[in-house]
Amino acid sequence: MRKSTKFASVVLAAAMVMSSFTACGGNGGNADATTFKIGGIGPITGGAAVYGQAVMNGAQIAVDEINAAGGINGYQIEYKFQDDEHDAEKSVNAYNALKDWGVQMVVGSTTSDPCIAVAAMSSQDNIFQLTPSGSAVDCVGPDNVFRVCFSDPNQGKASAQYIGQNAVASKVAVIYDSSTTYSAGIYESFAAEAANQPFEVVAAEAFTADNATDFSVQLQKAKEAGAELVFLPIYYEAASAILTQADAMGFAPIFFGCDGLDGLLTVEGFDTKLAEGVMLLTPFAADATDDLTVKFVTSYQEKYNEIPNQFAADAYDAVYAIKAAAEKAGIKPSMSASDICEALKAAMTQITIDGLTGEGMSWEASGEPNKAPKAVIIKDGAYSAL
Amino acid sequence: MSFINYLINGISLGSVYALIALGYTMVYGIAKMLNFAHGDVIMIGAFTVFTICTTMGLPPIVGIVAAIVLCTLLGMLIERVAYKPLRKASSPLAVLITAIGVSYLLQNIVLLIFGANAKNFTSIVTLEPITLADGQINISGETLVIIVTSIVIMAVLMLFIKKSKAGQAMLAVSEDKGAAQLMGINVNGTIALTFAIGSGLAAVAGMLLCSAYPSLTPYTGSMPGIKAFVAAVFGGIGSIPGAFIGGILLGIIEILGKAYISSQLADAIVFSVLIIVLLVKPTGLLGKNIQEKV
Numbered sequence: 315m316r317k318s319t320k321f322a323s324v325v326l327a328a329a330m331v332m333s334s335f336t337a338c339g340g341n342g343g344n345a346d347a348t349t350f351k352i353g354g355i356g357p358i359t360g361g362a363a364v365y366g367q368a369v370m371n372g373a374q375i376a377v378d379e380i381n382a383a384g385g386i387n388g389y390q391i392e393y394k395f396q397d398d399e400h401d402a403e404k405s406v407n408a409y410n411a412l413k414d415w416g417v418q419m420v421v422g423s424t425t426s427d428p429c430i431a432v433a434a435m436s437s438q439d440n441i442f443q444l445t446p447s448g449s450a451v452d453c454v455g456p457d458n459v460f461r462v463c464f465s466d467p468n469q470g471k472a473s474a475q476y477i478g479q480n481a482v483a484s485k486v487a488v489i490y491d492s493s494t495t496y497s498a499g500i501y502e503s504f505a506a507e508a509a510n511q512p513f514e515v516v517a518a519e520a521f522t523a524d525n526a527t528d529f530s531v532q533l534q535k536a537k538e539a540g541a542e543l544v545f546l547p548i549y550y551e552a553a554s555a556i557l558t559q560a561d562a563m564g565f566a567p568i569f570f571g572c573d574g575l576d577g578l579l580t581v582e583g584f585d586t587k588l589a590e591g592v593m594l595l596t597p598f599a600a601d602a603t604d605d606l607t608v609k610f611v612t613s614y615q616e617k618y619n620e621i622p623n624q625f626a627a628d629a630y631d632a633v634y635a636i637k638a639a640a641e642k643a644g645i646k647p648s649m650s651a652s653d654i655c656e657a658l659k660a661a662m663t664q665i666t667i668d669g670l671t672g673e674g675m676s677w678e679a680s681g682e683p684n685k686a687p688k689a690v691i692i693k694d695g696a697y698s699a700l
Numbered sequence: 701m702s703f704i705n706y707l708i709n710g711i712s713l714g715s716v717y718a719l720i721a722l723g724y725t726m727v728y729g730i731a732k733m734l735n736f737a738h739g740d741v742i743m744i745g746a747f748t749v750f751t752i753c754t755t756m757g758l759p760p761i762v763g764i765v766a767a768i769v770l771c772t773l774l775g776m777l778i779e780r781v782a783y784k785p786l787r788k789a790s791s792p793l794a795v796l797i798t799a800i801g802v803s804y805l806l807q808n809i810v811l812l813i814f815g816a817n818a819k820n821f822t823s824i825v826t827l828e829p830i831t832l833a834d835g836q837i838n839i840s841g842e843t844l845v846i847i848v849t850s851i852v853i854m855a856v857l858m859l860f861i862k863k864s865k866a867g868q869a870m871l872a873v874s875e876d877k878g879a880a881q882l883m884g885i886n887v888n889g890t891i892a893l894t895f896a897i898g899s900g901l902a903a904v905a906g907m908l909l910c911s912a913y914p915s916l917t918p919y920t921g922s923m924p925g926i927k928a929f930v931a932a933v934f935g936g937i938g939s940i941p942g943a944f945i946g947g948i949l950l951g952i953i954e955i956l957g958k959a960y961i962s963s964q965l966a967d968a969i970v971f972s973v974l975i976i977v978l979l980v981k982p983t984g985l986l987g988k989n990i991q992e993k994v
Contacts, residue, residue: 361917363817492964520964524923527913530709531958538702551818555915558820562829562840583754583916584820 347647349392350385352377352636353412354629355432356424360399361551364577365625369424369446370395371618372626375610376633386640389647391633398423402431409435417441418651419640419658421632424625426450426466426496433459442655444636446628449573450495454681458655460662461681462628462635462671464597466496469572470503470547472687473595478511482593483543483568485516487536489529489556491548492520500547500572516541526552529559536567543568550577557588568593576623579695592692597671598627599690599699610670621696624671631669635677638665701836706959707952712843712912714951715850719905720928721935721943722854723898729938730874730894733792736799737778739925740806741899745771745906746916747810750821760824767903775899776892778802783895784888803922810918818917821910842912849908853901854944861940870894874938927954930974936987945985 354373356366377393385391394415396408405428412420420436420443423429429448436443437456445453445461449469454461464472477483488504491497501518508515516539519532533556536544544560544567546553553575560566571594578589600611600621610630614622636658642665643657659679666676672685689700720742727735745767752763782802786795827841861867869890872880881887909924910916927950935946950970957969977985 359815361818363815520962522964522967525966527915527920527923528709528713528955530713531706531955532963534702534705534709535959551915551917554818554820555913558914562842563838564829564831582817582819583750583822583914585822 349390350640350647351392351394351416351418352633353409353415353417353420353422354393354395355398355405355408355412355420355422355428356395357400357428358395358397360401362400362425362549364550364580364623365447366397366400366424368623368625369422369629371614372446372622372629373421373633375613375617375626376630379613380633380637386637387644387646398428400425400428402428405429405432406435408432413439413441416651418647418654419636420444421446421629421636423448426453427494429453430455430495440652440655442636442651442658444632446632447573447625450499452495457679457681458659459681460635460677460683462632462669462675462683463573463624464685464687465682466499467503468682469595469687470500470505471507473500473545473547473570473572474504474507474511476595476687476689477543477545477570478508478513481512482570483541484513485539485541486513486543486545487517487519487539487541487567488515488545489519489521489532489536489548490546491523491526491552493522493524494549496574497548504545504547513543521552527555529556530563532556533560533563533565537563537565541567543570546571546575549574550581553578554581554584557592558585561588570594572596573624576625576697579692579697586692586695589692590694593689593700594692594697595687595689596624596697597685597687598624599688599697601696601698606668607670623697627670631667631671631675634669635662635665635667635675638667702959704837706955708837708839708843710952710955711948712840712846712951713955714931714948715843715846716905716909716912716924716947717928717931717950718944718947719846719850719853719901719908720924721932721947722850722857722940723901723905724929725932725935725937725940725943726857726901727894727898728932729940730870731783731891732874733783733795734799734929735783735895735898736796736925736929737802737806738898738902739921739923739928740803741771741775741778741902741921742906742909742925743810743916743918743921744774744806745903746821746910746920747814748903749824749907750819750910750916753824754819754822760826764824764904764907767907768900771903771906772896772900775895775902778899779892779895784891787891807918807922814918818915821914821916823911823914824907825911840912842908846908846912849904850944850947853904854940857897858940866890866893927970930970933984934974934977936984939984939986939988942984942986949985 356369358366377391381390398405398408405423409432423432426448429445430452443459447463449466490501517535569592573596575594639658639661643661645654645657662677663679675685690697748767749763752758782798825841825845830839869885873890931946931950932943935942954970958966
C-alpha cells in the first residue's frame with residue numbers, strides 16, 4: 315500500500331516536473347513584489363489532522379506577530395496553508411498549488427513521508443523548505459531543506475538515554491509500527507542505543523497500518539516478559555487503542571513515547587484518565603513558565619480555544635527561524651525563489667534563535683537542528699514538564 | 701498459560717470475523733453476489749452507536765436498536781438502488797464493481813460527516829471481566845459477549861432457514877431463481893429480506909468489533925470485511941456453519957501466528973493458510989461441491 319503510493323507519488327512528481335518545464339519554468343521573481351510569500355503544508359483533515367492543524371495555527375500566530383511588528387526586513391508576510399491529508403501524493407499537489415501561488419519559502423510538510431516527497435520537488439525547484447516536524451532522516455536529505463524538530467534516530471537515541479540515565483525502568487518492551495518510516499526509524503535507533511544503557515529490551519513487537527486495531531498479542535507478550543515500561547514510538551491514534559486494551563487486560567506499565575504521542579488527549583471518545591502518567595519526550599511543554607511559552611500559549615488559546623501542542627510550537631519556531639535567516643541574509647520579496655533559497659541556505663547555519671522548542675537553537679548545513687530534548691508527563695489531563 | 705490467553709484472544713477475534721462472515725456468506729449463498737460493501741455497513745453501524753451513545757450520551761440499548769434499524773434499512777436501500785437493477789446484467793462482474801463503488805461511497809460519506817480522526821469507541825458491554833487461575837487468564841466481558849452472540853446468531857440463522865417459510869423461500873431462490881418464481885416465490889422480496897438480515901447482522905458485528913477493538917475510523921470496516929470474506933471462503937462460501945468455523949479458525953491462526961511466528965507477518969500468515977486450504981479443498985472446509993447443470 316505504502317509502496318504503491320510512493321511509486322505513484324514519484325510518477326506524479328516526475329509528471330509535475332515535466333509540466334513545470336513546459337509551462338513557465340518556475341517563478342523567476344517579481345520586481346514589484348512587496349510581500350514575502352510563505353506557504354505551509356500539512357494534514358488538516360485525515361488521520362494526522364491534529365498535527366497539520368497545529369502547524370497551520372502555530373505558524374499563523376508567528377506570521378501575525380511578525381507582521382504586526384513590521385514584517386521581515388520591512389516587508390509583510392503573506393501566508394497560505396495547503397492540506398495534504400498526510401499523503402505523499404497529495405502533499406506534492408499541495409506544494410504545486412503553493413508554487414502556482416508564487417511561494418518563496420515553504421514551512422512543511424508536517425509529517426515525514428509527505429515531507430520526503432515534497433523535499434524532492436523543492437530541491438529541484440530550489441525553493442527554501444523548513445519542516446517544523448518532518449522527523450525522518452530523509453526529510454532533510456536535499457540541502458535546501460532544514461527542520462525544527464529532532465530526527466527519528468535522534469528521538470530514539472534520546473529516549474533510550476533518558477530511560478537509562480533516569481532509571482525509569484529496567485525491563486522495557488517496545489510496540490512499534492513497522493509500516494511507517496517514523497516509527498521504524500525511532501525503534502531502530504532506540505534498540506541500538508539500548509545496548510549501551512542499563513535496561514533490557516525484553517520484547518519488541520511490531521504491527522502494521524492494516525493491523526492497527528488488535529494489540530492483544532503485543533501487550534500480552536510485553537506483560538509476560540515482565541516489562542515495567544512500554545516504549546511506544548508511534549502516532550497517538552494507535553496509542554489510544556493500546557492504552558484502552560492494556561487497561562482492559564489489567565496491564566499497567568509506564569508508557570513512554572516520542573512526539574507522535576502528542577495529540578493523545580484530543581482523541582474523541584478517549585478516556586483521558588488512561589493517559590495519566592504517560593511520559594513523552596518532546597521539546598515543548600505548554601505549561602512551562604518562561605515568557606515566550608506563556609505568551610504563545612495565551613494567544614493560541616485566545617485564537618483557537620485549544621492548548622497548543624509541540625507541532626504548533628515547532629511551526630511557530632520555523633517561521634521565526636525563517637525571519638532570523640531572512641534578516642541575516644537581507645533578502646527582499648523581489649528576488650526569485652531560487653535566489654532567496656541560496657541566501658537562506660547560507661544564513662541558516664549562522665543564526666541562533668531562542669524558540670519555544672529550545673534555547674539557543676542553531677542549524678547544521680545538513681539541515682539538523684542543535685537543541686536538547688525535554689521530557690513531559692501527562693498529569694491531570696495536561697502535559698507538564700518533568 | 702500464555703497459550704490459553706492467546707487462544708482466548710484468537711477465539712474472540714475469530715468470533716468477530718465469524719459474525720461478519722455470516723452476513724457475507726448469507727448474501728452470497730442466496731443472492732449469489734459478493735457484497736463488498738458489507739464491511740462498510742459494519743462501520744456505519746459502529747458510527748451510529750458512537751454518535752448516539754458517546755456523543756449524545758443516550759443509553760446503549762437506544763444505540764443498539766437504532767444501529768440495527770438503520771443498517772437494515774441501509775442494506776435494503778443499497779440492494780434496491782445499486783444491485784437489483786443489475787441482477788439481469790449479462791456479466792456478474794457489473795454488480796461486483798457496483799459493490800466496490802458502494803463501499804467507497806459509504807466510506808467517503810462518513811469521512812465527510814465525521815472527518816478522518818480516529819474516535820475511541822466506548823464499549824457497549826458492561827460485563828465484568830473474568831479472571832481464572834489466579835489472574836493469569838483474563839477473559840474480558842467483550843470476549844464473552846462476542847462469542848455467545850455469534851453462536852446464538854449462527855444457530856438462529858440456521859433454524860430460520862431450515863424451519864421458517866421465508867427461510868425455505870431463500871433456499872429455493874438460491875437453488876434456482878427461475879423455478880422459485882414459477883412456484884410463486886417473490887424472488888425480489890426474498891433477496892431484499894436477505895440483505896436486510898445480512899445488514900442487521902453487520903450492525904451487531906460493528907458494535908461488537910468496536911467494543912473489543914475501540915478505534916473507529918471511516919475505514920474501520922474494510923480490513924475486517926476482507927478478513928471475514930476470507931473466513932467465509934475458507935469455511936466454504938454459502939455455508940452458515942462454514943462461515944462460523946472459518947471465522948473462528950482465522951482468528952486463532954492470526955493471533956497464534958502473531959504470537960509465535962512474527963507480529964509483522966500476521967496478515968501474510970492468514971492469507972497463506974487460505975491459499976493452502978483452497979489448493980487442497982477448493983470449495984472451502986464445509987463447501988458443497990455442486991455440479992453446474994448445463
